[in-house]
Amino acid sequence: MANKHRGEIEAEIGGQRRTLVLTLGALAELESAFGADDLVALAQRFGSGHLSARDLARIIGAGLRGAGEAVGDDEVAAMTVAGGATGYAMIAAELIAATFGEAAR
Numbered sequence: 044m045a046n047k048h049r050g051e052i053e054a055e056i057g058g059q060r061r062t063l064v065l066t067l068g069a070l071a072e073l074e075s076a077f078g079a080d081d082l083v084a085l086a087q088r089f090g091s092g093h094l095s096a097r098d099l100a101r102i103i104g105a106g107l108r109g110a111g112e113a114v115g116d117d118e119v120a121a122m123t124v125a126g127g128a129t130g131y132a133m134i135a136a137e138l139i140a141a142t143f144g145e146a147a148r
Contacts, residue, residue, distance in 0.1 A: 052135070052141050054134045056122050063109065064110045065102075065139075065141075072137040077098075094132070100134075
């Protein structure tokens with residue numbers, strides 16, 4: 044079960060209920076992937092509302108890896124979620140909000 048106090052969320056991805064969390068390592072991975080200089084720049088990027096499908100796969104993949112799953116972004120992109128692209132966006136938004144607070148959405 045996800046612990047909201049640790050920034051964890053739960054989502055059904057690829058037909059399985061999974062825990063996601065953006066640990067410090069996962070955030071560092073995302074800083075590098077998005078070319079962000081720091082966490083503030085990363086939060087601003089997320090808050091812009093302009094995320095591609097690849098961005099969503101990266102965010103969700105980092106969250107899964109942060110929770111201990113050995114999964115690549117391409118594997119995440121091939122998984123299905125309820126609601127399709129909107130479902131992916133909702134999972135990423137919930138994960139970002141759990142990490143940075145509601146203001147980052």
